[in-house]
Amino acid sequence: MARGVMLMSGGIDSPVALHYLLRQGHEMIAVHMDNRPFTDDSPLEKVIDHLALLRARYGQPIPLFLVPHGSTQITLMRSTDRHVGCVLCRRFMWRAAERIAEREGATFLATGEALGQVASQTLANMRSATAAVRLPIVRPLIGLDKREIETVARSIGTYGISTRPGVCCQAVPDRPATRSHLVQIANEETRLDVNAIVDDCLRRAVQL
Amino acid sequence: MPIGDRAGADSEPATASPRLAPSPSIPWPAYRTLELCSSRGGFEAVPLREVRWDLAQVRRRLERARIPVVDARVLLIATLPPAVTIARSGRLLFKTPVAVEATAAFDRLRAVLSGASS
Numbered sequence: 001m002a003r004g005v006m007l008m009s010g011g012i013d014s015p016v017a018l019h020y021l022l023r024q025g026h027e028m029i030a031v032h033m034d035n036r037p038f039t040d041d042s043p044l045e046k047v048i049d050h051l052a053l054l055r056a057r058y059g060q061p062i063p064l065f066l067v068p069h070g071s072t073q074i075t076l077m078r079s080t081d082r083h084v085g086c087v088l089c090r091r092f093m094w095r096a097a098e099r100i101a102e103r104e105g106a107t108f109l110a111t112g113e114a115l116g117q118v119a120s121q122t123l124a125n126m127r128s129a130t131a132a133v134r135l136p137i138v139r140p141l142i143g144l145d146k147r148e149i150e151t152v153a154r155s156i157g158t159y160g161i162s163t164r165p166g167v168c169c170q171a172v173p174d175r176p177a178t179r180s181h182l183v184q185i186a187n188e189e190t191r192l193d194v195n196a197i198v199d200d201c202l203r204r205a206v207q208l
Numbered sequence: 209m210p211i212g213d214r215a216g217a218d219s220e221p222a223t224a225s226p227r228l229a230p231s232p233s234i235p236w237p238a239y240r241t242l243e244l245c246s247s248r249g250g251f252e253a254v255p256l257r258e259v260r261w262d263l264a265q266v267r268r269r270l271e272r273a274r275i276p277v278v279d280a281r282v283l284l285i286a287t288l289p290p291a292v293t294i295a296r297s298g299r300l301l302f303k304t305p306v307a308v309e310a311t312a313a314f315d316r317l318r319a320v321l322s323g324a325s326s
Contacts, residue, residue, distance in 0.1 A: 038293075040291075167303050
Protein backbone atom coordinates (compact mmCIF):
# COMPACT_ATOMS: atom_id res chain seq x y z
CA MET A 1 0.00 0.00 0.00
CA ALA A 2 1.12 3.56 -0.67
CA ARG A 3 1.32 6.82 1.21
CA GLY A 4 -0.82 9.63 -0.15
CA VAL A 5 -1.89 13.20 0.52
CA MET A 6 -5.62 13.93 0.58
CA LEU A 7 -7.06 17.41 0.07
CA MET A 8 -9.80 17.85 2.67
CA SER A 9 -12.33 20.67 2.29
CA GLY A 10 -14.84 19.98 5.03
CA GLY A 11 -17.49 19.12 2.44
CA ILE A 12 -19.36 15.89 1.82
CA ASP A 13 -17.05 14.35 -0.76
CA SER A 14 -13.52 14.45 0.61
CA PRO A 15 -14.13 12.36 3.75
CA VAL A 16 -15.87 9.73 1.61
CA ALA A 17 -12.90 9.62 -0.76
CA LEU A 18 -10.56 9.37 2.21
CA HIS A 19 -12.66 6.55 3.62
CA TYR A 20 -12.22 4.52 0.43
CA LEU A 21 -8.45 5.01 0.43
CA LEU A 22 -8.12 4.13 4.11
CA ARG A 23 -10.28 1.07 3.56
CA GLN A 24 -7.82 -0.07 0.91
CA GLY A 25 -5.06 0.26 3.46
CA HIS A 26 -3.27 3.34 2.18
CA GLU A 27 -1.42 5.49 4.65
CA MET A 28 -2.97 8.92 4.33
CA ILE A 29 -1.96 12.47 5.19
CA ALA A 30 -4.62 15.22 5.16
CA VAL A 31 -4.15 18.76 3.88
CA HIS A 32 -6.68 21.51 4.45
CA MET A 33 -6.29 24.72 2.47
CA ASP A 34 -7.46 27.42 4.83
CA ASN A 35 -9.57 29.91 2.89
CA ARG A 36 -10.19 32.34 5.71
CA PRO A 37 -11.09 35.22 5.55
CA PHE A 38 -13.17 34.09 2.53
CA THR A 39 -14.86 31.47 4.69
CA ASP A 40 -15.49 31.19 8.40
CA ASP A 41 -14.01 28.68 10.85
CA SER A 42 -16.48 25.96 9.93
CA PRO A 43 -14.53 24.19 7.13
CA LEU A 44 -11.54 23.62 9.41
CA GLU A 45 -13.75 22.50 12.28
CA LYS A 46 -15.47 20.04 9.97
CA VAL A 47 -12.17 18.63 8.71
CA ILE A 48 -10.96 18.15 12.29
CA ASP A 49 -14.16 16.29 13.13
CA HIS A 50 -14.07 14.20 9.92
CA LEU A 51 -10.54 13.11 10.72
CA ALA A 52 -11.35 12.28 14.33
CA LEU A 53 -14.09 9.99 13.08
CA LEU A 54 -11.98 8.31 10.40
CA ARG A 55 -8.95 7.94 12.68
CA ALA A 56 -11.11 6.07 15.16
CA ARG A 57 -12.63 3.91 12.43
CA TYR A 58 -9.35 2.92 10.76
CA GLY A 59 -6.82 3.26 13.59
CA GLN A 60 -4.59 5.50 11.49
CA PRO A 61 -3.01 8.71 12.78
CA ILE A 62 -3.85 10.71 9.58
CA PRO A 63 -1.73 13.82 10.23
CA LEU A 64 -3.41 17.09 9.24
CA PHE A 65 -1.56 20.00 7.67
CA LEU A 66 -3.29 23.38 7.66
CA VAL A 67 -2.06 25.56 4.79
CA PRO A 68 -3.02 29.26 4.70
CA HIS A 69 -4.69 29.98 1.37
CA GLY A 70 -6.44 33.31 1.95
CA SER A 71 -3.41 35.34 0.89
CA THR A 72 -3.23 33.36 -2.35
CA GLN A 73 -6.90 34.04 -3.00
CA ILE A 74 -6.35 37.76 -2.53
CA THR A 75 -3.41 37.74 -4.91
CA LEU A 76 -5.48 35.89 -7.51
CA MET A 77 -8.42 38.26 -7.10
CA ARG A 78 -6.21 41.29 -7.46
CA SER A 79 -4.01 40.11 -10.30
CA THR A 80 -5.80 37.61 -12.52
CA ASP A 81 -8.94 37.11 -14.57
CA ARG A 82 -11.77 36.36 -12.13
CA HIS A 83 -13.41 34.09 -14.70
CA VAL A 84 -10.75 31.40 -14.16
CA GLY A 85 -10.24 32.08 -10.46
CA CYS A 86 -11.39 28.64 -9.34
CA VAL A 87 -8.97 26.85 -11.66
CA LEU A 88 -6.06 29.02 -10.56
CA CYS A 89 -7.04 28.48 -6.94
CA ARG A 90 -7.04 24.72 -7.44
CA ARG A 91 -3.61 24.83 -9.06
CA PHE A 92 -2.17 26.43 -5.94
CA MET A 93 -3.90 23.87 -3.74
CA TRP A 94 -2.37 21.06 -5.77
CA ARG A 95 1.06 22.64 -5.66
CA ALA A 96 0.93 22.96 -1.87
CA ALA A 97 -0.30 19.37 -1.53
CA GLU A 98 2.47 18.12 -3.80
CA ARG A 99 5.15 19.93 -1.82
CA ILE A 100 3.84 18.37 1.38
CA ALA A 101 3.69 14.98 -0.31
CA GLU A 102 7.32 15.25 -1.39
CA ARG A 103 8.37 16.32 2.08
CA GLU A 104 6.42 13.50 3.74
CA GLY A 105 7.46 10.79 1.31
CA ALA A 106 4.00 10.37 -0.22
CA THR A 107 3.70 9.11 -3.77
CA PHE A 108 0.22 10.21 -4.78
CA LEU A 109 -2.33 12.97 -4.26
CA ALA A 110 -6.04 12.41 -3.73
CA THR A 111 -9.25 14.40 -3.86
CA GLY A 112 -12.99 13.97 -3.49
CA GLU A 113 -13.76 15.32 -6.95
CA ALA A 114 -16.52 13.72 -8.97
CA LEU A 115 -16.88 14.58 -12.60
CA GLY A 116 -19.16 17.49 -13.38
CA GLN A 117 -20.48 18.24 -9.89
CA VAL A 118 -19.44 21.89 -9.79
CA ALA A 119 -17.69 24.36 -12.08
CA SER A 120 -14.22 23.35 -10.96
CA GLN A 121 -14.92 19.70 -11.68
CA THR A 122 -15.44 19.68 -15.42
CA LEU A 123 -12.91 17.60 -17.31
CA ALA A 124 -11.37 20.70 -18.91
CA ASN A 125 -10.93 22.42 -15.56
CA MET A 126 -9.56 19.32 -13.87
CA ARG A 127 -6.98 19.05 -16.62
CA SER A 128 -6.02 22.72 -16.28
CA ALA A 129 -5.78 22.45 -12.52
CA THR A 130 -3.81 19.27 -12.28
CA ALA A 131 -1.32 20.21 -14.99
CA ALA A 132 0.39 22.20 -12.23
CA VAL A 133 1.67 19.04 -10.54
CA ARG A 134 3.54 15.87 -11.46
CA LEU A 135 2.42 13.33 -8.87
CA PRO A 136 -0.46 11.03 -9.85
CA ILE A 137 -3.88 12.12 -8.61
CA VAL A 138 -6.36 9.56 -7.30
CA ARG A 139 -10.09 10.38 -7.39
CA PRO A 140 -12.00 7.55 -5.73
CA LEU A 141 -15.38 9.24 -6.36
CA ILE A 142 -14.89 10.23 -9.97
CA GLY A 143 -17.83 8.26 -11.41
CA LEU A 144 -20.24 8.51 -8.51
CA ASP A 145 -23.22 10.85 -8.45
CA LYS A 146 -24.10 13.07 -5.53
CA ARG A 147 -26.74 10.73 -4.14
CA GLU A 148 -24.34 7.79 -4.08
CA ILE A 149 -21.70 9.85 -2.31
CA GLU A 150 -24.21 11.09 0.25
CA THR A 151 -25.35 7.53 0.96
CA VAL A 152 -21.79 6.49 1.78
CA ALA A 153 -21.24 9.69 3.82
CA ARG A 154 -24.29 8.84 5.93
CA SER A 155 -23.16 5.25 6.39
CA ILE A 156 -19.72 6.27 7.71
CA GLY A 157 -21.07 9.12 9.84
CA THR A 158 -19.46 12.08 8.08
CA TYR A 159 -22.60 13.50 6.43
CA GLY A 160 -23.89 15.23 9.55
CA ILE A 161 -20.54 16.94 10.06
CA SER A 162 -20.27 18.06 6.44
CA THR A 163 -23.73 19.58 6.37
CA ARG A 164 -23.41 21.69 9.49
CA PRO A 165 -23.92 25.42 8.84
CA GLY A 166 -21.00 27.32 7.37
CA VAL A 167 -20.11 30.15 5.03
CA CYS A 168 -19.38 29.18 1.42
CA CYS A 169 -16.13 30.39 -0.14
CA GLN A 170 -16.67 34.07 -0.95
CA ALA A 171 -13.82 34.08 -3.45
CA VAL A 172 -15.83 32.07 -6.00
CA PRO A 173 -16.58 34.36 -8.98
CA ASP A 174 -20.14 35.00 -10.10
CA ARG A 175 -19.59 33.18 -13.38
CA PRO A 176 -16.71 30.71 -13.06
CA ALA A 177 -15.24 29.26 -16.25
CA THR A 178 -16.31 25.69 -16.92
CA ARG A 179 -14.04 25.13 -19.95
CA SER A 180 -10.69 26.64 -19.18
CA HIS A 181 -7.72 26.40 -21.52
CA LEU A 182 -4.29 25.59 -20.27
CA VAL A 183 -2.70 28.28 -22.43
CA GLN A 184 -4.90 30.93 -20.87
CA ILE A 185 -4.25 29.60 -17.38
CA ALA A 186 -0.49 29.61 -17.96
CA ASN A 187 -0.76 33.13 -19.31
CA GLU A 188 -2.62 34.30 -16.20
CA GLU A 189 0.08 32.82 -14.01
CA THR A 190 2.80 34.83 -15.76
CA ARG A 191 1.47 37.75 -13.67
CA LEU A 192 2.27 35.90 -10.48
CA ASP A 193 5.40 34.76 -8.68
CA VAL A 194 4.10 31.24 -8.36
CA ASN A 195 6.99 29.76 -6.40
CA ALA A 196 7.08 32.64 -3.96
CA ILE A 197 3.35 32.27 -3.28
CA VAL A 198 3.64 28.54 -2.63
CA ASP A 199 6.79 29.01 -0.52
CA ASP A 200 5.03 31.61 1.59
CA CYS A 201 1.97 29.42 2.18
CA LEU A 202 4.07 26.43 3.15
CA ARG A 203 6.23 28.49 5.46
CA ARG A 204 3.08 29.43 7.35
CA ALA A 205 1.57 25.93 7.24
CA VAL A 206 1.14 24.11 10.52
CA GLN A 207 0.51 20.52 11.49
CA LEU A 208 -2.48 20.14 13.78
CA MET B 209 1.51 50.90 4.53
CA PRO B 210 -2.18 49.89 4.58
CA ILE B 211 -2.47 46.19 3.96
CA GLY B 212 -4.79 46.53 0.99
CA ASP B 213 -2.05 48.26 -0.99
CA ARG B 214 -0.04 45.07 -1.16
CA ALA B 215 -1.04 42.17 -3.40
CA GLY B 216 -0.75 38.98 -1.42
CA ALA B 217 -1.37 40.50 1.96
CA ASP B 218 -4.43 39.02 3.56
CA SER B 219 -5.46 38.54 7.08
CA GLU B 220 -3.55 41.38 8.66
CA PRO B 221 -6.25 44.03 8.75
CA ALA B 222 -5.66 47.59 7.73
CA THR B 223 -6.42 50.17 10.39
CA ALA B 224 -7.45 53.77 10.09
CA SER B 225 -4.82 56.40 9.52
CA PRO B 226 -5.33 59.85 11.00
CA ARG B 227 -3.99 61.35 7.76
CA LEU B 228 -6.61 59.80 5.50
CA ALA B 229 -8.29 62.26 3.19
CA PRO B 230 -11.98 62.95 3.74
CA SER B 231 -14.16 60.38 2.03
CA PRO B 232 -17.62 61.10 0.62
CA SER B 233 -20.55 59.03 1.81
CA ILE B 234 -21.62 55.96 -0.13
CA PRO B 235 -25.09 55.97 -1.72
CA TRP B 236 -27.01 53.32 0.20
CA PRO B 237 -29.47 51.29 -1.88
CA ALA B 238 -32.71 49.69 -0.74
CA TYR B 239 -32.14 46.09 0.29
CA ARG B 240 -34.18 42.95 0.38
CA THR B 241 -34.67 41.48 3.84
CA LEU B 242 -31.61 39.79 5.34
CA GLU B 243 -31.81 36.10 4.54
CA LEU B 244 -29.90 33.11 5.82
CA CYS B 245 -27.55 31.99 3.04
CA SER B 246 -27.89 28.56 1.45
CA SER B 247 -25.14 27.01 3.58
CA ARG B 248 -26.74 28.53 6.73
CA GLY B 249 -23.50 30.04 8.02
CA GLY B 250 -24.33 33.70 7.44
CA PHE B 251 -26.93 36.26 6.46
CA GLU B 252 -27.03 37.72 3.01
CA ALA B 253 -28.34 41.14 1.95
CA VAL B 254 -28.95 41.80 -1.73
CA PRO B 255 -29.85 45.27 -3.06
CA LEU B 256 -33.22 45.56 -4.79
CA ARG B 257 -31.35 47.13 -7.69
CA GLU B 258 -27.72 46.26 -8.33
CA VAL B 259 -25.33 49.10 -7.55
CA ARG B 260 -21.76 49.72 -8.66
CA TRP B 261 -19.87 50.74 -5.56
CA ASP B 262 -16.39 52.21 -5.69
CA LEU B 263 -14.76 49.77 -3.30
CA ALA B 264 -11.74 52.00 -2.75
CA GLN B 265 -14.10 54.66 -1.48
CA VAL B 266 -15.99 52.13 0.64
CA ARG B 267 -12.70 51.00 2.11
CA ARG B 268 -11.74 54.57 3.01
CA ARG B 269 -15.04 55.08 4.80
CA LEU B 270 -14.52 51.89 6.78
CA GLU B 271 -10.95 52.77 7.68
CA ARG B 272 -12.02 56.20 8.87
CA ALA B 273 -14.39 54.42 11.24
CA ARG B 274 -11.43 52.28 12.40
CA ILE B 275 -12.99 49.12 11.03
CA PRO B 276 -10.36 46.57 9.92
CA VAL B 277 -10.62 45.84 6.19
CA VAL B 278 -9.11 43.21 3.92
CA ASP B 279 -9.06 44.52 0.37
CA ALA B 280 -9.20 41.91 -2.38
CA ARG B 281 -9.98 44.63 -4.95
CA VAL B 282 -13.09 42.90 -6.29
CA LEU B 283 -14.51 42.62 -2.79
CA LEU B 284 -13.80 43.80 0.73
CA ILE B 285 -13.98 41.93 3.98
CA ALA B 286 -14.65 44.21 6.93
CA THR B 287 -14.56 43.05 10.52
CA LEU B 288 -17.31 44.93 12.32
CA PRO B 289 -17.61 42.27 14.00
CA PRO B 290 -18.96 40.00 12.61
CA ALA B 291 -16.97 39.89 9.39
CA VAL B 292 -18.91 41.06 6.36
CA THR B 293 -18.07 40.51 2.72
CA ILE B 294 -18.85 43.58 0.62
CA ALA B 295 -19.15 43.11 -3.12
CA ARG B 296 -19.05 45.87 -5.70
CA SER B 297 -22.63 45.00 -6.61
CA GLY B 298 -23.73 45.96 -3.10
CA ARG B 299 -24.27 42.35 -2.05
CA LEU B 300 -23.34 41.81 1.59
CA LEU B 301 -22.68 38.59 3.50
CA PHE B 302 -22.54 38.78 7.28
CA LYS B 303 -20.62 35.85 8.69
CA THR B 304 -22.87 35.03 11.58
CA PRO B 305 -25.81 32.65 11.73
CA VAL B 306 -27.43 34.86 14.40
CA ALA B 307 -30.09 37.13 12.89
CA VAL B 308 -29.88 39.81 15.59
CA GLU B 309 -26.11 40.14 15.11
CA ALA B 310 -26.46 40.33 11.35
CA THR B 311 -29.15 43.00 11.59
CA ALA B 312 -27.07 45.09 14.02
CA ALA B 313 -24.05 44.78 11.74
CA PHE B 314 -26.12 45.78 8.72
CA ASP B 315 -27.32 48.91 10.54
CA ARG B 316 -23.79 49.80 11.61
CA LEU B 317 -22.44 49.33 8.10
CA ARG B 318 -25.18 51.52 6.68
CA ALA B 319 -24.39 54.20 9.24
CA VAL B 320 -20.66 54.08 8.53
CA LEU B 321 -20.97 54.11 4.74
CA SER B 322 -23.89 56.42 4.20
CA GLY B 323 -23.32 58.63 7.22
CA ALA B 324 -26.94 58.10 8.24
CA SER B 325 -27.87 56.75 11.66
CA SER B 326 -30.44 53.95 11.71
